[in-house]
Amino acid sequence: xxxxxxxxxxxxxxxxxxxxxxxxxxxxxxxxxxxxxxxxxxxxxxxxxxxxxxxxxxxxxxxxxxxxxxxxxxxxxxxxxxxxxxxxxxxxxxxxxxxxxxxxxxxxxxxxxxxxxxxxxxxxxxxxxxxxxxxxxxxxxxxxxxxxxxxxxxxxxxxxxxxxxxxxxxxxxxxxxxxxxxxxxxxxxxxxxxxxxxxxxxxxxxxxxxxxxxxxxxxxxxxxxxxxxxxxxxxxxxxxxxxxxxxxxxxxxxxxxxxxxxxxxxxxxxxxxxxxxxxxxxxxxxxxxxxxxxxxxxx
Amino acid sequence: xxxxxxxxxxxxxxxxxxxxxxxxxxxxxxxxxxxxxxxxxxxxxxxxxxxxxxxxxxxxxxxxxxxxxxxxxxxxxxxxxxxxxxxxxxxxxxxxxxxxxxxxxxxxxxxxxxxxxxxxxxxxxxxxxxxxxxxxxxxxxxxxxxxxxxxxxxxxxxxxxxxxxxxxxxxxxxxxxxxxxxxxxxxxxxxxxxxxxxxxxxxxxxxxxxxxxxxxxxxxxxxxxxxxxxxxxxxxxxxxxxxxxxxxxxxxxxxxxxxxxxxxxxxxxxxxxxxxxxxxxxxxxxxxxxxxxxxxxxxxxxxxxxxxxxx
Amino acid sequence: xxxxxxxxxxxxxxxxxxxxxxxxxxxxxxxxxxxxxxxxxxxxxxxxxxxxxxxxxxxxxxxxxxxxxxxxxxxxxxxxxxxxxxxxxxxxxxxxxxxxxxxxxxxxxxxxxxxxxxxxxxxxxxxxxxxxxxxxxxxxxxxxxxxxxxxxxxxxxxxxxxxxxxxxxxxxxxxxxxxxxxxxxxxxxxxxxxxxxxxxxxxxxxxxxxxxxxxxxxxxxxxxxxxxxxxxxxxxxxxxxxxxxxxxxxx
Numbered sequence: 001x002x003x004x005x006x007x008x009x010x011x012x013x014x015x016x017x018x019x020x021x022x023x024x025x026x027x028x029x030x031x032x033x034x035x036x037x038x039x040x041x042x043x044x045x046x047x048x049x050x051x052x053x054x055x056x057x058x059x060x061x062x063x064x065x066x067x068x069x070x071x072x073x074x075x076x077x078x079x080x081x082x083x084x085x086x087x088x089x090x091x092x093x094x095x096x097x098x099x100x101x102x103x104x105x106x107x108x109x110x111x112x113x114x115x116x117x118x119x120x121x122x123x124x125x126x127x128x129x130x131x132x133x134x135x136x137x138x139x140x141x142x143x144x145x146x147x148x149x150x151x152x153x154x155x156x157x158x159x160x161x162x163x164x165x166x167x168x169x170x171x172x173x174x175x176x177x178x179x180x181x182x183x184x185x186x187x188x189x190x191x192x193x194x195x196x197x198x199x200x201x202x203x204x205x206x207x208x209x210x211x212x213x214x215x216x217x218x219x220x221x222x223x224x225x226x227x228x229x230x231x232x233x234x235x236x237x238x239x240x241x242x243x244x245x246x247x248x249x250x251x252x253x254x255x256x257x258x259x260x261x262x263x264x265x266x267x268x269x270x271x272x273x274x275x276x277x278x279x280x281x282x283x284x285x286x287x288x289x290x291x292x293x294x295x296x297x298x299x
Numbered sequence: 300x301x302x303x304x305x306x307x308x309x310x311x312x313x314x315x316x317x318x319x320x321x322x323x324x325x326x327x328x329x330x331x332x333x334x335x336x337x338x339x340x341x342x343x344x345x346x347x348x349x350x351x352x353x354x355x356x357x358x359x360x361x362x363x364x365x366x367x368x369x370x371x372x373x374x375x376x377x378x379x380x381x382x383x384x385x386x387x388x389x390x391x392x393x394x395x396x397x398x399x400x401x402x403x404x405x406x407x408x409x410x411x412x413x414x415x416x417x418x419x420x421x422x423x424x425x426x427x428x429x430x431x432x433x434x435x436x437x438x439x440x441x442x443x444x445x446x447x448x449x450x451x452x453x454x455x456x457x458x459x460x461x462x463x464x465x466x467x468x469x470x471x472x473x474x475x476x477x478x479x480x481x482x483x484x485x486x487x488x489x490x491x492x493x494x495x496x497x498x499x500x501x502x503x504x505x506x507x508x509x510x511x512x513x514x515x516x517x518x519x520x521x522x523x524x525x526x527x528x529x530x531x532x533x534x535x536x537x538x539x540x541x542x543x544x545x546x547x548x549x550x551x552x553x554x555x556x557x558x559x560x561x562x563x564x565x566x567x568x569x570x571x572x573x574x575x576x577x578x579x580x581x582x583x584x585x586x587x588x589x590x591x592x593x594x595x596x597x598x599x600x601x602x603x604x605x606x607x608x609x610x
Numbered sequence: 611x612x613x614x615x616x617x618x619x620x621x622x623x624x625x626x627x628x629x630x631x632x633x634x635x636x637x638x639x640x641x642x643x644x645x646x647x648x649x650x651x652x653x654x655x656x657x658x659x660x661x662x663x664x665x666x667x668x669x670x671x672x673x674x675x676x677x678x679x680x681x682x683x684x685x686x687x688x689x690x691x692x693x694x695x696x697x698x699x700x701x702x703x704x705x706x707x708x709x710x711x712x713x714x715x716x717x718x719x720x721x722x723x724x725x726x727x728x729x730x731x732x733x734x735x736x737x738x739x740x741x742x743x744x745x746x747x748x749x750x751x752x753x754x755x756x757x758x759x760x761x762x763x764x765x766x767x768x769x770x771x772x773x774x775x776x777x778x779x780x781x782x783x784x785x786x787x788x789x790x791x792x793x794x795x796x797x798x799x800x801x802x803x804x805x806x807x808x809x810x811x812x813x814x815x816x817x818x819x820x821x822x823x824x825x826x827x828x829x830x831x832x833x834x835x836x837x838x839x840x841x842x843x844x845x846x847x848x849x850x851x852x853x854x855x856x857x858x859x860x861x
């Protein structure tokens with residue numbers, strides 16, 4: 001396989017991995033620290049796309065659209081946490097699964113009511129629509145580079161916040177000892193609300209950035225959510241470092257699998273196998289480390 | 300001797316209704332009732348795990364779908380006899396449940412839920428990629444399965460009774476098993492897994508057995524659904540929504556009762572039918588309804604009925 | 611020569627930077643009541659968890675009846691004759707008192723993969739369960755859901771569960787915890803009655819009970835064994851007084 005093509009796939013894999021990372025951070029924090037399962041995380045991804053599309057239509061500006069869409073997702077996440085998620089902390093996993101399932105059904109139908117059943121498209125902003133020359137003979141879409149860069153920046157910012165600030169320390173402590181944090185006089189529900197909103201915004205951001213690459217449609221969040229869950233299982237619930245490594249692993253493996261396996265095994269078997277690669281990886285990790293690569297002590 | 304308690308009379312009434320439904324003569328109702336029974340069977344499978352072993356599986360659509368696909372593939376390949384197809388479909392689902400269960404049950408809590416979901420999605424994607432079987436669109440069965448000329452299930456009434464008999468068999472088995480030593484160990488493992496170990500009983504083998512039995516029953520239900528619709532496709536059988544819907548049915552009815560889930564399936568399907576008459580966007584109503592039910596109402600319908608009758 | 615039922619050899623357990631069990635060596639002799647005392651946080655329950663198999667030690671071996679059980683799982687050790695009770699009553703809350711003991715009877719049979727006959731009708735399960743309930747004086751409460759039992763009754767039932775498999779060695783983690791004076795006396799008498807038929811490793815804070823029952827006492831502080839011997843020797847030992855009896859008199 002030509003090196004330029006391999007490189008392009010490698011970049012695609014990293015880009016896909018970074019998108020998964022944005023989603024996985026939310027999941028690993030919400031599942032790991034708050035011990036809440038939230039199936040509607042994929043809905044935030046979907047709504048990010050829809051909101052961006054709508055705000056661009058109203059403001060005719062990509063930048064304004066992004067800002068307003070992020071705001072909208074943030075407000076929605078806070079509202080959801082306050083009204084539905086917070087009472088569910090006490091209820092246990094089954095009720096959380098069912099209630100957030102109800103949210104998924106609702107949001108999937110809502111976008112159909114508001115925007116119709118047909119898939120919609122977001123245009124890549126003109127200043128990012130070109131190609132970037134990587135080296136001799138290899139060009140890569142500027143947009144994909146840009147969103148990967150944004151995700152990396154977000155990752156760095158997250159690392160700085162978690163590792164270097166008081167808030168980050170509280171979040172890490174919340175993962176280990178909820179009681180300790182409460183003893184410190186900090187209102188744990190504030191922290192939880194923040195974490196939930198952060199997770200939602202990151203998911204929405206991933207959705208906004210991926211929107212122009214996919215078709216925006218009802219139910220687009222769920223397949224991504226399942227992949228995100230696989231990432232978190234491999235990385236370990238509660239570990240952001242695990243989420244990053246697992247996300248890159250999954251992103252690259254999945255991308256290469258889809259390209260290489262049909263070549264090696266033919267389209268029929270190859271396609272079927274490429275659908276299985278990340279799950280086989282997950283099964284392998286589970287056999288070796290049932291709690292993932294970097295399990296947090298809280299789990 | 301069977302005690303003449305409230306529960307007995309409710310069961311008797313349900314069985315009577317079950318036997319009499321085909322006499323209405325309306326093919327639509329008969330098929331609808333058959334659907335209820337098939338989903339009810341799958342819901343019973345979930346209840347064994349949820350209501351007794353305390354395990355939340357978000358991946359049972361996999362076994363449901365494997366049962367359906369097995370029947371579809373075999374039938375279209377010429378193996379039309381139910382005596383061959385159905386046991387093979389159950390065996391396929393059972394095997395899948397063994398593999399997935401053995402891996403998933405090494406974990407607990409959130410991990411378990413997520414892993415079962417992930418494996419089911421894998422099966423879904425594999426089915427989608429099967430070009431020879433219609434990929435995402437699925438495929439039709441050339442005919443329903445046959446019983447070597449003994450019973451002809453190509454018509455709605457005969458098929459209805461076959462499903463009824465199988466459902467009753469499943470219910471009898473499940474009820475007895477959950478009251479037997481196996482069920483006691485399952486419930487004990489849900490109540491206090493550490494204590495169970497500390498009295499000398501390892502929980503893992505029993506949970507795995509429950510998972511496998513549950514998967515096999517779901518596979519049987521899938522085989523029956525394939526026959527009912529004479530059609531098999533990933534979306535309606537293998538999607539994660541199906542797994543979640545089964546959980547909803549169990550909760551609507553009352554977990555841990557075996558009968559409750561069947562009532563829950565009826566309620567769910569009735570709701571879906573009625574609401575979808577009102578508007579095609581009925582999920583807009585159903586989603587919030589589900590949220591309200593989960594957050595505000597504690598008991599399933601069957602539990603409420605039992606309480607009312609016992610008074 | 612005394613018969614050693616349990617021998618702990620160089621047992622070590624660390625949680626991160628904290629060493630909770632430090633190179634511990636301990637023996638329990640056949641038929642004795644061996645009390646394990648020490649200030650809170652000394653690592654007593656952690657030690658029990660390692661002996662019972664709930665925690666894997668980082669180093670060291672555990673010998674039971676001369677057999678190395680360090681790599682056996684919890685239920686395997688139970689079947690070998692190593693029973694333990696929990697500090698906080700650990701029962702099966704959706705069952706009755708009789709139901710709870712009957713579950714423990716499952717641990718005696720080879721397996722419970724039976725799917726047809728109703729368990730509460732099976733005399734091979736209910737009879738031994740009723741017998742144990744009689745032994746601990748809970749016959750009247752057999753059909754009461756355990757969630758409705760008093761704290762003292764739950765404590766007694768906790769012990770009953772441990773006795774079902776007739777373990778050669780009992781690991782008892784504060785059986786007296788939360789009991790009133792009358793209940794404590796009854797429990798002490800009951801434990802005294804178990805002597806001989808069982809060997810007992812007993813964690814307790816109730817010093818009256820310890821000195822009434824123990825043949826030997828070991829003192830644990832900060833994961834380390836600081837003294838082992840007859841009760842009077844321990845009572846007089848200055849290191850022990852220093853580490854322990856000074857701040858926790860009477861339990």
